[in-house]
Amino acid sequence: MPNSARKLISSDKAEAYDSFFEVFSHLYKELKALGSKKPAETLSESKVKIVNRLLEDMRKIMEEEPEYKYLDMLDSEMLPQYSDAILILSQYEGALKGFKERYFGYDEYKHKHQWNIG
Numbered sequence: 001m002p003n004s005a006r007k008l009i010s011s012d013k014a015e016a017y018d019s020f021f022e023v024f025s026h027l028y029k030e031l032k033a034l035g036s037k038k039p040a041e042t043l044s045e046s047k048v049k050i051v052n053r054l055l056e057d058m059r060k061i062m063e064e065e066p067e068y069k070y071l072d073m074l075d076s077e078m079l080p081q082y083s084d085a086i087l088i089l090s091q092y093e094g095a096l097k098g099f100k101e102r103y104f105g106y107d108e109y110k111h112k113h114q115w116n117i118g
Contacts, residue, residue, distance in 0.1 A: 008118025009103045013061045017115075020057055021096065027054060028089045035082030042079045051085065052076065058092055065102075067095035 031051075035041075043051075052073050062068045070091050074080050080088075106113050 007102050008116050011115075011117050014103070014115035014117060016057065016061045017096070017099065020054060024054060024058065024089075024092065024096070027051065028086075028093060031082060031089060032086055035086050039083040039086075040081050042081055043074070043085055045076065045079060048074045048076050048079055048085075051089075055088075055092065058096070062095055062099065065095065065099060067091075067098055071095055 027050075055071070055073055059068070059071055059073075062071060072088055072091070074085055074088060103116050104113065105116060
């Protein structure tokens with residue numbers, strides 16, 4: 001799809017995405033590894049706090065996106081099992097993929113991939 005036909009986002013949202021994407025990827029990978037060993041084990045309160053802090057930042061840039069209504073936080077009152085946390089993070093992974101597909105693309109004039117800032 002040509003760059004001109006793509007949707008535009010603010011530079012703040014693009015920078016926010018870039019700042020948390022790698023952190024999210026590593027966190028998700030780590031939780032999946034821990035969860036594969038003991039999926040029914042409960043996350044500690046400190047792990048839930050760390051994950052929710054990241055999810056909250058992600059939700060801020062996703063507020064106007066169609067996937068937003070599916071992006072839940074981890075329940076800090078009733079600590080989730082690893083399998084529940086992995087399921088929630090998989091929803092974020094899908095939402096982030098859709099976000100990037102909408103707003104990141106190849107600029108044929110600059111001959112490079114970049115965020116479509118507007």
